[in-house]
Amino acid sequence: MTAPRHVVVAIDGPAASGKSSTAQWVAQRLSFRHVDSGALYRAATAAQIRRGMPEDDWTEEQVCDAARRVKLVPRGTSFSPMIGGELADEELRGLEVTRHVSRVAAMPRVRAWVNDRVREAARDNDVVVDGRDMGTAVFPDATVKVFLVADPWERARRRLVQQLGRSPADEEIAEETGRLVQRDARDATQTVQAKDAILIDTTFLTQEEQVERIVALVKAVTQRDDTTSAVDDDSEPG
Ligand code: CDP
Numbered sequence: 001m002t003a004p005r006h007v008v009v010a011i012d013g014p015a016a017s018g019k020s021s022t023a024q025w026v027a028q029r030l031s032f033r034h035v036d037s038g039a040l041y042r043a044a045t046a047a048q049i050r051r052g053m054p055e056d057d058w059t060e061e062q063v064c065d066a067a068r069r070v071k072l073v074p075r076g077t078s079f080s081p082m083i084g085g086e087l088a089d090e091e092l093r094g095l096e097v098t099r100h101v102s103r104v105a106a107m108p109r110v111r112a113w114v115n116d117r118v119r120e121a122a123r124d125n126d127v128v129v130d131g132r133d134m135g136t137a138v139f140p141d142a143t144v145k146v147f148l149v150a151d152p153w154e155r156a157r158r159r160l161v162q163q164l165g166r167s168p169a170d171e172e173i174a175e176e177t178g179r180l181v182q183r184d185a186r187d188a189t190q191t192v193q194a195k196d197a198i199l200i201d202t203t204f205l206t207q208e209e210q211v212e213r214i215v216a217l218v219k220a221v222t223q224r225d226d227t228t229s230a231v232d233d234d235s236e237p238g
Contacts (some may be wrong), residue, residue, distance in 0.1 A: 004135075006123075006125060006126050006127065006129055008122055009023075009032070010129055010145045010149060011130040011134065012130070013132075013148035015184055018150065018207065019038075019109070020130055023129070024077070024078060026179065026211055027077050030218060032127055032128075033126070034129075035127055035129045036078070036129075036131070037115075037120055037124065037129060037132075037138070040092070040114045041114055043070040044114070045104045047083050048100075055090055060107040060110065063110055064107075064109050064110060070082070071085075075087075077200050102187055103186075106186075115138050119138065136194045143219050143225075147193045154203050159180070160173060191226060200213060
């Protein structure tokens with residue numbers, strides 16, 4: 001008998017397309033676990049920043065060494081990275097980490113380290129994973145693949161509302177749009193829409209609507225798979 005195959009929902013997309021919050025909500029709705037691969041890249045970056053070395057001298061080996069202090073631990077319906085045994089949510093979302101993370105994420109050994117951690121977390125759980133390459137490099141056989149996009153201005157506006165807790169002015173949105181588009185360019189190599197991913201443009205959707213669409217897609221695919229395997233079972237000789 002083969003081990004039961006766990007469901008993997010892969011949500012990819014560019015910076016601030018709402019992947020993590022959507023993935024977390026979808027995971028809650030389906031009673032799956034959420035794994036945020038971006039948080040692991042951010043944690044490796046934060047661990048390296050903490051070492052206080054001049055950034056021009058950072059090497060791949062040093063960053064991999066710093067990443068050894070990072071552990072992915074279950075927390076509610078998610079997994080969270082801890083650095084040296086402590087949670088560092090605010091540090092991970094902070095400007096300094098955001099400024100350096102693309103450079104760290106371009107290091108092949110760091111990518112291999114993140115991918116191993118994410119696959120480990122998915123081994124014993126049904127999961128919703130989010131990032132840039134979950135549906136391509138990490139889980140090419142994911143049960144459902146979604147690629148989230150949104151207009152850059154709207155992505156910048158949402159990110160600022162989340163960070164500032166108020167409506168941002170147009171000048172602030174313009175500045176954030178510039179930063180996001182630059183990060184998209186730096187992350188372009190690994191931000192890949194799988195050929196079999198379902199594209200959802202969230203520019204004019206509420207978060208609730210996008211969550212509902214993904215939950216409906218997952219239910220449709222998993223119920224179809226259940227029916228198919230029941231038919232397969234029936235057709236086996238007794
Ligand atoms: O939430 P946001 O879109 O700002 O970014 P994130 O998901 O927290 O990811 C932070 C950074 O990690 C990205 O800018 C990428 O450089 C990198 N990343 C990646 O290369 N591959 C992934 N699967 C996830 C994140």
